[in-house]
Amino acid sequence: MTVGTPPRVDVAAIDAALGTVRDPELDESITSLDFVGSVAVDGGIVTVELRLPTYFCAPNFAYLMVADAYDAVVQVPGVESVIVRLLDHFASDEINAGVAARRGFAGSFPGLADDELAELRLTFRRKAHRAGQERCASALVRAGRDVADLAAASLDDVPPGPDLDRLRRRRLDLGLPAADDAPLLVDDDGTPITVVDLPAQLRLARTTRISIDGNAAFCRGLLDVRYGRRDEGAAG
C-alpha cells in the first residue's frame, strides 16, 4: 500500500495483536494461554506458530483461533503477508491451508460442515458474558450485598478491576450496554434480569463460570505436559 520503504514490523505490535485473539471456549487470550509457540518476522512477512493442549482439540475452535490470529496480525503496520501455522493437530493441514486461502470454515472442511462459525462464536461469547457477570456479582455478594438487590445494580457498583474490564469487553463483543449506568445483570440480548429470575440465572452463570475456569486450567496443564513449561527452557 505504501510507496517507498515500508515501515519496520514491530514485534511487540505483533504480540499485542495476538493478545487480542481469544480462545472462544476458554475466554482467555491465546498469549496468556501460551498457545503462541513462536513468532518470526522476515521483512514484511510474519510467521506465527500456534500450538494447542491436545492433538484432538475441537477443530472449529482451533480454526477460529488460527483465522483470528491471521486477521489480527495482518492489520499490524508494515505487515505484508502472514502465515499462521497450527502445529501438531489432527486437522492442521486443513485449517492452515483453509485460513491461508481464505476459504472459510465450510470451505476448509468440504462436506463436513454446513455453515460458518458465527453461531458457535456467539454461543461462547454469551457464555463468557454470563460468567463475567457472575464474577462481578459474586464479588458484590461477598462484600455484603443482598442477592435480591443485584437486580438494581449497575456496572458502576462494581469495584474497578480486571473482572469489570473483562465484563465490559464481553458486553462490547455482544453489542450490549457497557457504560457505567448499564445494568450489571442482563440476559443474552440485553434485557435486565428480574428479581424473580435472578437466583436461578446467577446459579447457572456460576456453573458456567466454574466450567470455563476449570477447562482453562485443565488445558494449561495439558499444554504443559505436552510441550513442557515455557520457563523450563524451551526456546521461543
Next chain:
Amino acid sequence: MYTKNGDSYFIVDGHIHAWDATPANQANRYGEGFINCFYDYHRNLSPEDQVWSKEDFFKQSEERILKDLFEDGYVDVGIFQPTYLTDFYVNGFNTTEQDGVLAEKHPDKFIVNGSWDPRDGEAGLEALARLAERWQLKGVKLYTAEWRGESKGWKLTDPWSYRYLEKCQELGIKNIHIHKGPTIYPLNRDAFDVADVDDVASMFPALNFIVEHVGLPRLEDFCWIATQEPNVYGGLAVAMPFIHSRPRYFAQIVGELLYWIGEDRISFASDYAIWTPAWLIERFVDFEIPEDMTEYPALTTDVKKKILGLNMAKLYDIDVPEQLRLPESAEGAIGAEPEPVA
C-alpha cells in the same frame, strides 16, 4: 470394598477399559494421537508416584488389570465401557469382545457393556441384537465423536439413533452411557453440546442416560438438562483426578452437581487405565468441601457411599451386601428446582 474409620464402602467403578493402543495396533497417526492425548491426561492429573511409562500405558495385562482394580483398587464391580475406534486401531481400541474376554473369566467382577452406531443402519440393529444376546447387555456406551470413514461423528437425535434406542428398550438395555468428544457432524457445531441428550431422555423415559465426564467441558449444559430430566445421570470419569491436582475445582464440580442433580444421580469412575481407582477412592473418602465454600452442602459419608457405588449398583441391579447398603433416600436434587431461563 473400602473401609476407613469404621465405615465401609461398596465400590462400583462405572467406567473402565481393557484397551490395546500398542503401536502394532495403531492404524494411523490418529490412533497414535489418541493414545498420546490419553497419556497426557494421565500425566497431567496423576500424583507423581502414580505416573506410568508410556509402554505400561499402551496396554495392560489381565494380571495388571485385576491387581489395579480389585487387589489394590478396592473395586467390587467394574463396568467396561467400550470405545471401538476402528478407524484408528487395527483391531479396535477397546471393543466389547476385548472386554468380554476378561468379563467372561471373572463374571462376579465385571459387567461388560456394548455399543452401537446409528451410521450402521439396519445391519447394525441386527448386530446389536446379537451383541446383546452374546453378552447379556444391560448397558451401552456411545461415543458420538467416533470417526467412520468420511464422517466425523453423530448426534443422538439423528434419525437412526432413535431406532437404536427403541431397540435398546426392546432388548432390555436400559443404561445408555454417552461420551461426547471433540468432533461431530456438522463440524461447525459445538461437539460437546448435550442438548441431544435432553431430547432423547424425554422421549425414552424408561432408559437411563449416563453422561460421562459429567458433561465436561460443558458442566453447565449438563447440569441444566439433568435438572429437568430425572433419567439423566452424571459419571465422574475424568472429573475424579482433579481431587489431587485441583481439589478446590473438584469441590466445585461436586458441589454444583449436588445442587443441580442431587446425591442419587452422581457416580464414581476411574476411567481406568487413564487413572487407577485406589488413590481416587482413598482421597475421595477423605475429601471434604473446603470450609469457605459455604454455598455447598457437606459431602457426608452417606453421600460418598452413594457416589462410590450404591447409585451405579442400582442402575445395574448389582446385589450389594446387606451391611453395605443405605436406607432408600428421597429422589431428587438437594437444591430447589430452578426456574427455566427466560
